[in-house]
Every structure is written in C-alpha cells, then in structure tokens.
Amino acid sequence: MPASGAWQPGDPEGRRRWATVFADSPLCLEAGATLGPVTVAYETWGTLRPDGSNAVLVLHALTGDSHLAGPVEAGHPSPGWWEAIVAPGGALDPADWFVVCPNVLGGCQGTTGPASLATGGRRYASAWPTLTIRDQVAVEVALADFLGIDRWAAVVGGSMGGMRVLEWAVGAPERLERAVVVACGPVATAExxxxxxxxxxxxxxxxxxxxxxxxxxxxxxxxxxxxxxxxxxxxxxxxxxxxxxxxxxxxxxxxxxxxxxxxxxxxxxxxxxxxxxxxxxxxxxxxxxxxxMDLHDVGRDRGGVAAALARVTAKVTVAGVDSDRLYPLRLQEQLAAALPGGPPLQIITSAAGHDGFLVEADQVDKVVAGALQW
Incomplete structure (x- = not known):
C-alpha cells in the first residue's frame, strides 16, 4: 500500500475540473498563517443559466470528495456518494440545476492540502497549517467568484459539509438563497x-x-x-x-x-x-x-451562536438522522429552533446511524427537493 492515498498530478483526472484562487493575494487563515495560491478540484453537472439562478453548491463530508455522482472510473476509486440526488428525476436533476461539488481545502483529492507541493517544490506535509471550517468556506467563496456565481440557489451538505453550509449562511448571507444542513450542529461538542x-x-x-x-x-x-x-x-x-x-x-x-x-x-x-x-x-x-471539525463554532468571534445565527437570511432547512449517536438529533433540534421562520426539523429515519445521511439517499432527496420548493 502506498504511503498516502492522496490524488497526485499525473494521476487520472476523471471528471475533475480545476480552479486557482488566492494567486495574487494569499488567504489569511483564522489561526494566523497564510496560504496561496490554492488549487481547487471540483466537478459540475448540468448547465448554468445565463442569469446564474440555478446554481447549487453541494459540500462533502470528512472523507468525501468532489465525486458527488458518477461511477467508479479512472481517477475516481469510489462511486458518487449522493448518486440518486444528482440524476434524472432527482432533487438536483442536471436538466434543471447547475450543481457544483468541490473537494475541500485540506483534502486529498485534488484541492490543495498537506500532500500538495508548496512553494519550492516540497510537499507541505508536517508544515501544513491549522485550518478551520471558516477557512474552507473562504476558498469556496473564491471558487464561486471564479465560476462567476454571485448567489447560489442553494448550498447543501451533511456532517462536515453541513458545517460549511452553516458557515456560508452566517458568513456570506448575501451569497445564498437557501441552505440545507444535514446531520451536524452549530458547534462541536466535547464528545x-x-x-x-x-x-x-x-x-x-x-x-x-x-x-x-x-x-x-x-x-x-x-x-x-x-x-x-x-x-x-x-x-x-x-x-x-x-x-x-x-x-x-x-x-x-x-x-x-x-x-x-x-x-x-x-x-x-x-x-x-x-x-x-x-x-x-x-x-x-x-x-x-x-x-x-473540532474547531467548528459558528459563534466564534461573532457574539455567540445565537448572535451568529441571527445573521442568517437564507431559507434554511435542517435535517437529522434519528439513530445518529455522533451528531444526535438534539443538536439539529436546537439548530432548527434557533433559526426562526424555517420549516420543521426534517427527520431521516435510518438504522445506519450518522451514516444515514449517505445511506438514505431517497429520504435526503425528498428533504432537498422540499427545500428547493420553499
């Protein structure tokens, strides 16, 4: 087995596309370091309307990547992780929506991360800086600018992806109309x-x-x-x-x-x-x-969670998995209650625990479809 499973330049690209952001001015990370330029690997489905009104950003979880939908193929060792949602008849049918899914900053499937080459031709490796969810969203905002998307019709994600959805809604409220937050909370718990x-x-x-x-x-x-x-x-x-x-x-x-x-x-x-x-x-x-994920706290330097969530102007749908013991349903209940005006908490029924947000694709599809109709 190789020392790392990270994608490397020269490996098959698959469906990946590429953007370079923070090339002229580096990204200032929350922990104090700077990073740039940043390469972002992303995949798209569908066609962007001239007015940009059908753009949807989907954000993956901890060990996910940009391969939201599609088969195992050269460059993609795993099938799409929400295949049924980005398919004809699905909530994010490419005939209707332009769907973008990037590999996260710090990831290992094409976006700049610890296995990437830094200035001077050496890998970041142990010199890789501390990242926060907020830093990751800063790169996703820059990707939206690169793509010419001023405002997303929706930003959707589960687990770590849901954390980034919350950061989008709090930190860039003018950039999204809807948000779908699945299987996470507003702040990491001690457990x-x-x-x-x-x-x-x-x-x-x-x-x-x-x-x-x-x-x-x-x-x-x-x-x-x-x-x-x-x-x-x-x-x-x-x-x-x-x-x-x-x-x-x-x-x-x-x-x-x-x-x-x-x-x-x-x-x-x-x-x-x-x-x-x-x-x-x-x-x-x-x-x-x-x-x-440990550092996730939408209320940090914003006056606390309640004050941060008060900034949200997007139509937010919150969903949780009834058997989730890592991100228990009480966290989504608290989050939904703190976002007045939204629909009731959407409960995904599953025997699969936290992984239910991936396993129960049909139920998640209904949650996303309902959010897009709101």
Whole structure:
C-alpha cells in the first residue's frame, strides 16, 4: 500500500475540473498563517443559466470528495456518494440545476492540502497549517467568484459539509438563497472532539507517520496502520449499536464465536473499512479536516451562536438522522429552533446511524427537493 492515498498530478483526472484562487493575494487563515495560491478540484453537472439562478453548491463530508455522482472510473476509486440526488428525476436533476461539488481545502483529492507541493517544490506535509471550517468556506467563496456565481440557489451538505453550509449562511448571507444542513450542529461538542482526539492519537503514534513527513516512504511503510485504527474507531461512531448487533451480533452469526482463534464478523467488517480508507485517503488530510471539525463554532468571534445565527437570511432547512449517536438529533433540534421562520426539523429515519445521511439517499432527496420548493 502506498504511503498516502492522496490524488497526485499525473494521476487520472476523471471528471475533475480545476480552479486557482488566492494567486495574487494569499488567504489569511483564522489561526494566523497564510496560504496561496490554492488549487481547487471540483466537478459540475448540468448547465448554468445565463442569469446564474440555478446554481447549487453541494459540500462533502470528512472523507468525501468532489465525486458527488458518477461511477467508479479512472481517477475516481469510489462511486458518487449522493448518486440518486444528482440524476434524472432527482432533487438536483442536471436538466434543471447547475450543481457544483468541490473537494475541500485540506483534502486529498485534488484541492490543495498537506500532500500538495508548496512553494519550492516540497510537499507541505508536517508544515501544513491549522485550518478551520471558516477557512474552507473562504476558498469556496473564491471558487464561486471564479465560476462567476454571485448567489447560489442553494448550498447543501451533511456532517462536515453541513458545517460549511452553516458557515456560508452566517458568513456570506448575501451569497445564498437557501441552505440545507444535514446531520451536524452549530458547534462541536466535547464528545465529538474526544472521538477525533483518539483517532488523531492513533495516527500520530504509528511509527510510519514520521511526524507527518511520510510521503517519500516506500509502499507499506506509511501510516496505514494508524489510519486503519482511526477509521475503525470513527466507523463505530458513524453507525449505531442496534444496526451493528443486527448485522454482526451473536444471533446474526448463529451463535458461532471464534473460540479457536478466528474472528468475529464485526472485526472483519471494521478491517474492511480500514483498508478501504487507507488506500484512498491521506493521513495528514484526515488530521487536518478532523481538527477543522473540532474547531467548528459558528459563534466564534461573532457574539455567540445565537448572535451568529441571527445573521442568517437564507431559507434554511435542517435535517437529522434519528439513530445518529455522533451528531444526535438534539443538536439539529436546537439548530432548527434557533433559526426562526424555517420549516420543521426534517427527520431521516435510518438504522445506519450518522451514516444515514449517505445511506438514505431517497429520504435526503425528498428533504432537498422540499427545500428547493420553499
């Protein structure tokens, strides 16, 4: 396995398009560093109307990327993560909407991140700066300018993508008409930060991590073990206990247990998830994006969450997953209550926990379609 699953120049581009932003003046990050120029990898579907009125921005979660819809192909090791929504008859039917999905700043699928080359031809690696959700949205605003889109008809996202939707609505209220926020809250909770801290420690303690400077390591010598452990921990929080028990518990396995040194089915399942992520993702990106989620707080330097949400002028639809234990429904209830004038909280019914916002595509499609009609 290579030391990093990051996309690199020279790899197949797939459906990616490219924008360069902050070339003349660097981006000033919230934590104090500067960054630029920034390359943004993005994909589009549909055709932009001359008046720009049908533009929709869709924002991916932690380990997602710009491949919102489309098959596995050269350059795209995974199928589109909301395929049914950006399809004929879907809420974001390309016949009606111009849909844009960028890879996030700090990611590893084409947009500038830790695996990218910095000035001087060396990778950022351990020198990659601390990012916030707000920094990521600043790059997405610059992408909108690059594309000539003054105002989005809607900005849509779940989990980390939902955090960025909130930042758009609070920080650039004049740039969007509607917002769809799924499976997140207005500020990171202590438990969410704790889960990320344990995953980060697993990566950093892997000798192959080498303090973040592992990109020149030979195959098999990178931080794949630490990444795998982090993914196993994270994946448990993404699903829910009843689902895991129904699929992998003793009753589901006919009472058989690995008394002779075998493995429980749930162990094999977690191993599979770990190997998949280590093959297509980058450890430094995982750390950077997780830390940005830890720092998520729409009320920071804005007088608190309530004052920040009072800035919102977009029509906001909030949705949550009823079995989500990582971003429990109470967070979406609080958020919806703090945004007066919006529709009632939309509840996605799922046995898949937090991952329900990805698994229950038909229900999410209805949420997005309803938001676009409001």
């Amino acid at each position: 969410q930060i704790a889960w990320c801290a344990v995953q980060a420690q697993a990566i950093r303690l892997d000798p192959g991590f080498a303090g973040g400077d592992y990109y020149d390591a030979p195959p098999g010598a990178g931080p794949a073990r630490g990444m795998g452990t982090a993914r196993r921990i994270g994946h448990i929080t993404y699903r829910c206990e009843p689902e895991l028990d129904a699929r992998f518990g003793h009753d589901a396995q006919d009472g058989e247990a690995p008394l002779a040194g075998g493995r429980f089915a749930v162990e094999s399942y977690l191993d599979h998830q770990a190997l998949k992520l280590a093959a297509r993702f980058d450890a430094n990106s995982y750390l950077s994006l997780s830390r940005a």
